Amino acid sequence: MSVDGTRLPVAVVAGLHADARRTTVEEILRTVPGSVALHHDLTSAVDSAVHRTVRDAGGLLGSGDAPLVNDCACCALREDMVPELRRLAEGGRHRLAVLELWDSVEPQAMAEVIAAAGAPLALTGVATAIDPALVLPYLSNGDDLADVGLAAAPSDRRTVADTFARQLEYPTVIAVVEDSSCGHGGEVADGTDDALLAQLTPGVRALRVQDGGLGAALLAGFDVVAAAARLHPACALLPQECDEHGVSTLVWRRERPFHPQRLYAALEDLTCAAARSRGRFWLAERPDTLLSWDAAGGALCVESAGPWLAALPEAAWEMVPAERRVAASLGWHHEHGDRCQYLTFTSPGLDRDGLLTLLDSCLLTDDEYAAGRDGWRQLPHAFDDLLDPVI
Structure with missing residues (x-):
């Protein structure tokens, strides 16, 4: 199934909070019939390849490796994802394809690649999955991604904090996962965490994954031009007093x-x-x-x-x-x-x-x-x- 009978809806789900991201994708696969998830694991890039998996609610459908491009794992992801998504679209069996991004991959670049690809793909949603109890720790983390094993290329000079900030501020949906298994020692989000998240993301719809509705939100449509404008310094949608x-x-x-x-x-x-x-x-x-x-x-x-x-x-x-x-x-x-x-x-x-x-x-x-x-x-x-x- 597709949004207009010819195109496969594609939703991007990003997030440095890996456990929250995986929980979010599993919930989409469980609640949206005919959905499928494509994921590129950049961890294996040290072996000169990026590992690709395709799965649905029932489990793994297929896997493979994409060779590095210019020693850049993120470049390999770009080169491989559109052909894979087109292959899924041509199969005609799926209602929604979820592109689950690896930890430090930012959603803007990937969303723009999908939007530019055109038919048979249609970008319909972008979300970042978060555990609210981890928002402040990640925003406060000035470590280089390379030092914590999350760099996407040898030239990657980003930090945990600035990468996480861009993941928060680009999408129109924040998928909130409150679960003590999400890697923070059993801490539970409180009013401070919720207030911080709300103030940092004006104009973004925060959805608690356990409450449902995420699948519909990711099929609603996404405007990459408007999203880029929200981040441009001259007209950015900034937090309010x-x-x-x-x-x-x-x-x-x-x-x-x-x-x-x-x-x-x-x-x-x-x-x-x-x-x-x-x-x-x-x-x-x-x-x-x-x-x-x-x-x-x-x-x-x-x-x-x-x-x-x-x-x-x-x-x-x-x-x-x-x-x-x-x-x-x-x-x-x-x-x-x-x-x-x-x-x-x-x-x-x-x-x-x-x-x-x-x-x-x-x-x-x-x-x-x-x-x-x-x-x-x-x-x-x-x-x-x-x-x-x-x-």
Whole structure:
């Protein structure tokens, strides 16, 4: 069966919480008749191959190995999964194919590959499976994936925390599995864990696997363009102001630019102030560059995300995605346009007052602001090593 009689619905299920992910997939196979799961185990990549399995509710249907591509296990997964999914579609026996991703594989890249493949495949859902009691420990884990045996390629420099954050923030469904067997010593999620998860994932539907409904949610449809826009720094769907069960989200918005040297000096304190912080910002000496802020696990990534909309000629605006134009219009400033500071910090025990004071102290003073852009460009370029590294 397919969504329109010709295409096989495909749902992606990701998650670093391996036990929760497996429980989720087993529940889908049990409750959705005619469903089948495809999984590539990247653990065996040390033997120059990725192990593939296909199973349904009754057990294993088949297995095989996919050779590495450029010594990259994740590349092998990409090369193998679409032909395998097409083979399942051509068989005509399945109502839903579940692509169960290996631990550290992020759902965005795989969802976009499936969406681009077209018929006979139809991407209908993306979920990340989690154990809520493990959300904070994983967001706080700054270990490199390579150090814990979860790297997908020799060049993989990601950490546990930033990988987990992206797994949480991309999908439209979070599959919640509360089970003491999920590898955390019998800890049980409480109100703090639930509040943290809810604040980190605005606009995402959280479903408790044991309550049912997951299969239907993963057949509802998925828009990869909208999903990418939700993560783009210029128009990201960020957490909202909240304080519940000891977990707080601070939303900090200002119009004045940062003093680069003072902000650089405060980076360590700001990075460690919250379990997760995200957003966009601007520096006085780089007034045309939209900068992204992405921090988890005590590590911060600062990158250029291109020009601010206000720095582009109006003729170029039609080339910018509509989501970004809408986001820019909501906070348009008569002088600065869409340039702004928009950062969010989410954590249990957040020191809101201290964080506000520190952030505000990094902005230009009245005298510095009055110097205008010509004066701003003369300020120290403290971020050159981060933004313009010498290769």
